[in-house]
Amino acid sequence: MEDERVVAEGLRFPEGPVVLPDGTLLVCEMAAGFVTRVDVDTGTTERIVDTGGGANGAALGPDGALYVCNNGGWPMVEVGSLLVPADVNQGDDYLGGSIQRVDLSTGAVDTLYDGLRSPNDIVFDADGGLWFTDYGKQRALDEDRGAVYYGTTDGAPLVQAAHELLRPNGIGLSPDGGTLYVAETPTGRLWAWDIVGPGELTKALPFGNGGRLVVGVGGLQYFDSLAVEADGRICVGTIVNAGITVVTPDGADVEHVRMPDPLPANLCFAGDDMRTAYVTLSTTGRVLECRWPRPGLRLAW
Numbered sequence: 001m002e003d004e005r006v007v008a009e010g011l012r013f014p015e016g017p018v019v020l021p022d023g024t025l026l027v028c029e030m031a032a033g034f035v036t037r038v039d040v041d042t043g044t045t046e047r048i049v050d051t052g053g054g055a056n057g058a059a060l061g062p063d064g065a066l067y068v069c070n071n072g073g074w075p076m077v078e079v080g081s082l083l084v085p086a087d088v089n090q091g092d093d094y095l096g097g098s099i100q101r102v103d104l105s106t107g108a109v110d111t112l113y114d115g116l117r118s119p120n121d122i123v124f125d126a127d128g129g130l131w132f133t134d135y136g137k138q139r140a141l142d143e144d145r146g147a148v149y150y151g152t153t154d155g156a157p158l159v160q161a162a163h164e165l166l167r168p169n170g171i172g173l174s175p176d177g178g179t180l181y182v183a184e185t186p187t188g189r190l191w192a193w194d195i196v197g198p199g200e201l202t203k204a205l206p207f208g209n210g211g212r213l214v215v216g217v218g219g220l221q222y223f224d225s226l227a228v229e230a231d232g233r234i235c236v237g238t239i240v241n242a243g244i245t246v247v248t249p250d251g252a253d254v255e256h257v258r259m260p261d262p263l264p265a266n267l268c269f270a271g272d273d274m275r276t277a278y279v280t281l282s283t284t285g286r287v288l289e290c291r292w293p294r295p296g297l298r299l300a301w
Contacts, residue, residue, distance in 0.1 A: 020104075147165060
């Protein structure tokens with residue numbers, strides 16, 4: 001990649017990168033339960049909000065607050081110099097999953113939705129509604145079914161928009177807001193649904209999760225979180241085959257951008273031309289900045 005440089009290190013499994021309107025970069029330290037500010041010029045980091053549990057995906061809402069998917073805590077394993085999420089991800093200190101609202105001016109943390117299993121990633125639509133994935137928890141001999149939910153910033157009852165997913169992770173919207181994308185982790189599949197109303201998705205099939213398959217990468221590869229480019233391509237963090245898998249909306253064109261970490265969990269776009277990409281190199285506790293080949297999609301909020 002062009003102009004590639006590490007802008008932060010020493011983080012505890014960074015996830016959920018968000019760039020604020022003033023250019024400040026925030027990340028969630030999933031293994032520490034903090035939202036952390038990153039100074040991309042100096043490389044200094046500051047933990048600014050204690051969320052508890054496991055702060056995972058995050059997004060700015062229409063009210064300027066930060067909305068955080070908290071997975072309730074996720075045990076980690078040291079593998080040499082790498083920090084890796086455990087397969088059995090429901091530990092003894094599990095707090096329950098929730099969606100949290102963080103007031104960035106005061107640091108106050110409020111629970112918007114609780115009673116969830118393991119919320120993972122989140123995106124807002126143009127109307128200010130929030131779509132998020134619930135990855136579920138895995139135990140030694142069984143695991144939860146994953147789901148996609150739709151909610152609002154006033155805490156109206158959640159809509160379960162899709163279910164029967166196997167560990168749904170990354171989530172994003174097409175540039176016109178009419179298509180929802182979700183990445184499944186262990187299957188390496190990217191699913192899509194047409195959106196017909198708030199929390200309402202079309203069903204391409206009358207069984208299963210009802211989505212249409214955009215791509216299945218095959219082999220020993222896992223999908224993590226995602227971001228969308230301005231032209232509609234979907235960029236998915238890819239585990240084992242360390243990099244970002246970039247897929248056209250029809251799944252016909254797939255490219256792979258290598259990254260210097262076995263688990264580049266998440267990415268976001270920034271800058272006047274939206275070609276600055278920040279990628280969380282999660283197992284090595286770093287954030288990478290680079291020039292992306294094409295502009296990223298400017299988010300609704």
